[in-house]
Amino acid sequence: MNLELTFSLKKGRFQLNANIQIHWQQPSTHVIFGKSGIGKSHLLRCICGLENPTGVISWHEDHNHVHWLDSERRMNMACHLRPVTMVFQDNQLFSHLNVEENLRFAFDRATANEHDWQHCIDALKLRDLLSHQVQQLSGGQAQRVALARAILSKPKLLILDEPLASLDWQSKQDVMDYIKRLNHEWQLPVLYVTHDIHEVLTLADQVIMLHDKNAMTQVQTPRPLIDILQDENHPFYGLGKSSILIAHNTQHQQDGLLHCQVGEQLMRLPIAQISDKGASLSSKEHTHPTNLKTVAEENKLRLCIAANDVSLALSEAKDSSIVNTLQGKVSRIEQTTSGQYLIQLKVDDQYLLSEISAYSFKRLNIEMWQPLFAQIKGVALQRCR
């Protein structure tokens, strides 16, 4: 699947330019990142057909090539004919319909069948809410209904516009768990918009940055998240203070531990101990046995590790409560604005960030390319796509 965006949109003094190809090898998540007010929503509205920019927007799938917009040929496919559905920040459920009627609205106008309906309602745990009025729903529940409504409209591309922005922390975790499953369970390619770095780290396979220069917003070419996190020149570097490691050979052991390898080094991930710290972590998903199974089946895992969950030691501690230790070499030292030190370790061919205090930094006398042991307190697992 491929979405070609070559257009510019002018609105008063605001201008948005895009000249990119967004490619989905398989259903995966592209995150569009940019600060508030930079024009992320305008970009989405152009893709949906709610704005009228000048240029070309086209969608390729298998051997089909459909123009949604082609200004030169004066064609602009109406929004309701484009196979795209959007979930908005503030759920936007229809207030005169109850939950079931809201879902039926999408269902009746799409090619979904009865099986899709049942599956969707069960997967998003909506069965008990069907007869509720939308005003009775909590923020998290309402966003779940909005998500279900979008899924039931059977889009070829699902767009999420800051779907977590107006939720409290607990609801965020809850809805995030469902968003993570969109690619795999519904085979949906996703475009996800956010200005929250933790959401980027949790969800993104590819990242599309928006930059503004002279009041003109430019859409950048998509890049894999893992590349970006290791690129010192990228504004993301060290910003989220998290690193992502790819682990292989995942095995679900009898002792309840998940074994996997980072390079040649073994990691054991005790299910109950997986940290619940940080916004990108989700302890719930992993205590859930069925989810865990599907995670393990993937064989490849993405480990999201917060820099302040990693402590450094000169030797490998044998008597520590910490299970996971990775050996690496210091590849970068940086002092943060808060006076802490951010140390980048090269672990085989991957990079791990650790945040330590200035005192510890002096005490360990850390130098470049010095071998060190990183002790990892908490890990968030994600399916690797």
Next chain:
Amino acid sequence: MDALLLTLKLAFFSTVILIIIATPLAWFLAHNTFKGKFLLEAIIALPLVLPPTVLGFYLLIALGPNGPGGFIAQLWGDRTLAFSFSGLLIGSVIYSLPFVVQPLQNGFSLIGKKPLEVAYTLNASFKDAWRTIIFPLAKPAYISAATLGFAHTLGEFGVVLMIGGNIPGETQVISIKIFEQVEALQYQDAHVLSAILLGLSFLMLTAIYATRKSVSKTGML
């Protein structure tokens, strides 16, 4: 009884025409900002403050044989639109326009453009989205607008007198009939018709306020 039936007929057709005209106008005003918007809004609101006789006078000129109304009337062989039911209808529509546009405009502003756009992204066409989303959401606004338009046309006097005159069965509406009866000192008859008009108006306003309360969330008036 002729006068009462004529009045109800006039009010009914005026309301239907008003709703049809006011819907796109109110939507446009609710969701667009443009230079000179205040001018358009002021023009629509004029009948609220203008003495009905003034409005009636200009309408009389416009509908008369030398105005555009006369030109149109010639298409089917009449000399003028004034002093006819169609003339009265045109007058009523202009006279009651603000009473229909304003509640609709407020209603549409409260609803916003979002529900329509969401419906589009869920594969609903323009017609479909209006039928299933906007009309139901704006129902209280439509009830207010229609009732106000209807009630206001019922009570119309000055404009009708100026452009319609007092032709029984053609332009003699209830308010003019009452005026005529009082002039002729037939107080008994005037009492009956006045009471009917009072009752009707009160009933309709009660209906508005009752619905307004139950749907205050989508908000009206």
